[in-house]
């Protein structure tokens with residue numbers, strides 16, 4: 001088992017491991033990252049991103065103890081919620097307003113709200129269904145043109161809109177770091193964490209805005225994300241062993 005615990009950065013390149021072994025290794029890596037910075041591993045939710053695998057692999061992950069899964073396309077999201085309705089399903093994909101009905105009221109958390117239009121659309125649908133949909137606002141911290149997410153300077157306006165809407169609760173912020181540069185990833189996560197703290201304080205009295213969650217960190221950088229305060233990590237390849 002020691003061999004397996006080492007070299008976590010290479011996790012998704014070792015095809016011989018089972019999903020159960022991979023999950024164990026992720027939890028161990030999270031626990032070590034937590035202990036380095038004095039955090040409780042129970043405060044980090046591990047979301048298995050299943051977009052590249054089939055139902056049998058999801059079943060194996062469930063068997064291994066994974067409770068939370070993430071999908072970025074509404075069609076697969078729908079299929080999988082139906083197959084495993086007892087699990088918590090997260091919607092993490094780009095939001096198209098005509099697809100909102102496919103996940104509102106079914107997603108435990110929508111991670112990727114990146115416009116006022118999406119926010120209002122989700123709130124309207126949730127209000128019609130008489131539910132409150134938990135969401136995160138996706139922030140493009142790094143400013144990369146290829147990334148989804150709102151510019152940090154747009155956050156005050158978006159949060160102000162959110163605070164007026166029945167049907168949603170903004171539970172935190174989400175981001176994706178630039179790939180392949182650990183220092184840059186750390187800087188990105190640190191900035192998201194600072195944004196959360198800043199805006200949480202401004203909205204303490206607000207029923208619709210409770211900024212507690214930081215969804216950040218994927219297969220390559222979740223260890224750094226946990227050190228920087230991630231409460232939710234989204235791991236695909238390193239859990240399922242696919243490229």
Ligand SMILES: *Cc1c(COP(=O)(O)O)cnc(C)c1O
Nearest residue numbers: 049072092218219234235236237
């Ligand atoms: C695919 C995806 C992930 C998981 O990425 P891995 O590198 O496979 O861990 C996480 N978050 C989002 C938004 C994704 O689309």
